[in-house]
Amino acid sequence: MRKKAIFIAMPLLILVMVLAGCPGGKAAGTLEFYANGEDFVRQGFVSKDGWSIQFDHVYITLADIAAYQTDPPYDPQSGSDISGKHTVSLNGAYTIDLAEGGTDASPILVGKVSDVPVGHYNALAFNMARAESGPAAGYSLVMIGTAEKGGQTVEFNIKVEEECEYQCGEYVGDERKGIVAEDGTADLEMTFHFDHIFGSGDLPLDDELNLGAIGFEPFAGSAHVEDVLDMSEMHLGHVGEGHCHCGCQ
Amino acid sequence: MPNKWMVTAAVIGMLVLSLLLPAPALAHGVNIQYSSDIEITIVAKYDSGEPMAGAQVAVYAPDDPSTPWLTGACDDEGRFSFTPDTSIPGTWDVQVRLAGHGGMVHIPVGEDSTASSGGVGGYSYLQLGLMAACVIWGSIGTAFYFRRRRQA
Numbered sequence: 341m342r343k344k345a346i347f348i349a350m351p352l353l354i355l356v357m358v359l360a361g362c363p364g365g366k367a368a369g370t371l372e373f374y375a376n377g378e379d380f381v382r383q384g385f386v387s388k389d390g391w392s393i394q395f396d397h398v399y400i401t402l403a404d405i406a407a408y409q410t411d412p413p414y415d416p417q418s419g420s421d422i423s424g425k426h427t428v429s430l431n432g433a434y435t436i437d438l439a440e441g442g443t444d445a446s447p448i449l450v451g452k453v454s455d456v457p458v459g460h461y462n463a464l465a466f467n468m469a470r471a472e473s474g475p476a477a478g479y480s481l482v483m484i485g486t487a488e489k490g491g492q493t494v495e496f497n498i499k500v501e502e503e504c505e506y507q508c509g510e511y512v513g514d515e516r517k518g519i520v521a522e523d524g525t526a527d528l529e530m531t532f533h534f535d536h537i538f539g540s541g542d543l544p545l546d547d548e549l550n551l552g553a554i555g556f557e558p559f560a561g562s563a564h565v566e567d568v569l570d571m572s573e574m575h576l577g578h579v580g581e582g583h584c585h586c587g588c589q
Numbered sequence: 590m591p592n593k594w595m596v597t598a599a600v601i602g603m604l605v606l607s608l609l610l611p612a613p614a615l616a617h618g619v620n621i622q623y624s625s626d627i628e629i630t631i632v633a634k635y636d637s638g639e640p641m642a643g644a645q646v647a648v649y650a651p652d653d654p655s656t657p658w659l660t661g662a663c664d665d666e667g668r669f670s671f672t673p674d675t676s677i678p679g680t681w682d683v684q685v686r687l688a689g690h691g692g693m694v695h696i697p698v699g700e701d702s703t704a705s706s707g708g709v710g711g712y713s714y715l716q717l718g719l720m721a722a723c724v725i726w727g728s729i730g731t732a733f734y735f736r737r738r739r740q741a
Contacts (some may be wrong), residue, residue, distance in 0.1 A: 360601070408738060412680075412695065413682075437591065443723055460654055509692075511693075512684060512691040516654060516655055516684075519655055548635060548637050581686055581690050582693070
């Protein structure tokens with residue numbers, strides 16, 4: 341009787357051990373979301389048409405921020421929606437001043453989410469949405485500053501109403517981002533390239549970036565922003581140096 | 590009878606001799622060796638079609654996504670070649686960057702990612718071992734059961 345019990349109990353015990361070895365643990369970490377206007381915003385730059393631009397404030401409102409673990413990795417060139425086996429959402433809308441801090445300021449922490457599944461968050465989506473309140477109320481992007489060229493100084497306050505959706509793949513930069521280890525913290529970055537709007541005086545006029553940028557000259561006159569600025573053509577939102585699929589309206 | 594022994598000895602002797610004598614050299618022999626390594630070549634261009642000449646390249650192996658397995662630069666035509674370690678199957682990621690713009694390409698190498706976790710059919714080797722132990726245990730138990738019945 342005792343032997344019979346052992347014969348029954350042992351395979352059951354082994355079965356339990358096998359099942360216990362199956363994946364499905366609760367390994368988790370923290371994911372932080374940053375916004376970065378890069379040195380263009382913090383230090384200023386010269387536009388493709390020779391205007392030296394300095395920013396006092398660059399208010400951008402970000403909403404519907406979500407990170408994904410995608411396999412196969414999401415390709416922003418496809419233009420399709422992102423679907424991942426794990427999705428981490430940062431709820432709410434956030435108005436950020438990308439010009440905040442000094443010339444060497446770090447990227448700005450937008451928010452963080454704790455207890456997220458470990459793994460590589462290799463896709464990111466976010467919206468540039470109209471702010472409901474605050475210094476940029478009614479606008480998705482407000483750029484305030486000074487531009488100088490040939491002794492002429494222009495104080496600008498450029499307000500953009502268009503809202504844009506950005507769907508991006510993996511962050512591209514000096515280091516890989518978004519790899520969450522157990523009990524660890526990883527970060528992702530929404531990066532905004534303002535030389536895509538104003539162009540760069542460091543590049544030839546026939547460079548592809550300058551061909552797509554409108555420069556500062558239109559803003560020096562009396563032109564309305566909506567007449568000269570089509571945000572879907574500007575490709576402002578990036579992940580580091582990586583491009584995103586963009587749709588604006 | 591002695592003739593039989595002599596014939597046998599002669600045959601064995603010839604065999605031994607044939608093994609000991611050097612094989613004649615073949616003047617037109619060829620020596621072809623092969624390697625199963627695969628070389629991967631990427632070509633990086635801007636959307637305009639302009640090659641990303643001199644772009645920085647970082648190759649990441651599937652077993653360490655944080656640290657570059659290899660770094661290098663594209664040639665004037667935006668080409669970069671490397672030979673991945675096929676003992677590390679899975680998706681190899683190649684990052685290309687130049688002048689503030691870049692992208693990534695993801696290249697599957699070897700078996701699919703389930704194999705890279707060290708097991709078969711989605712089970713780890715530990716799980717497979719335990720399952721085999723269960724089967725063996727069951728077989729021994731069955732054998733004992735029938736043996737006992739026969740003795741009774």
